[in-house]
Amino acid sequence: MAVIRNVEQDEHIEQLWYMKEQGETSLDFLKKAMKRDFDARIIEELFLRGLVERSAGVATIKLTADGEARARQLIRAHRLAERLIVDVLGGADVEEIACEFEHTVSLELVNGICTLLGHPKECPHGMPIPEGECCRQATKSALSFIIPLSDIKLGESARIAYINCKNDQQIHKLEGLCIRPGVVVKLHQNYPTYVIECEGASIALDQEVVSHISVWKNFKGAEGTDEPKAADHKNKAGGLKRFFKAFFKSPSIK
């Protein structure tokens, strides 16, 4: 199990990944971004370990290929943890838990969580989650709790888990239609356009919009009615919550 240990080094590596996402390589930028957490000795350690490369003359710094591999693991764990906390656990202390999570979690567990969550592509802030082995091998898995809306059968209901969408206009449109995480939708038609029922209204959506919506799998309505059973969602989330908590030793995680 590849457990990540050196928290200070990891924090610097992560910040360098954020800089890479912004196209930044200036050492000054890193110092400003990290404020008091910046530590020149850590940079030295990372350099000696071959995780960063720098140029003294113009004071730039960036991750080497090894450094990037390490950063990818950390960022992936962090953003998947956010997804899990926000969508599944309904928690508020996203940053605190996600930060702790990324340093304590094994690669295998990260892949397991990714699979359960249906291999999400973005964190709740819309930042990309780096792909893992699990995402490349199997886009769909019997283990997933969460699946694309387009995968449910006609006539089936499902509760929305999350919406991965960068386009503000689309998000506003969906919000205007009351299509948001937590609500139950029913799939009426999937060709030539999608028609779903949401809070009593029939709504036509094109495939592109539908592709951003993920739902809880095997959502069962109450017997003989289309009314969703709240307990079903709760049980599932509860199971996942216990699963998740079992991997934490820290008493600070509630």
Ligand SMILES: [Zn+2]
């Ligand atoms: Zn995020």
Ligand SMILES: [Zn+2]
């Ligand atoms: Zn995955």
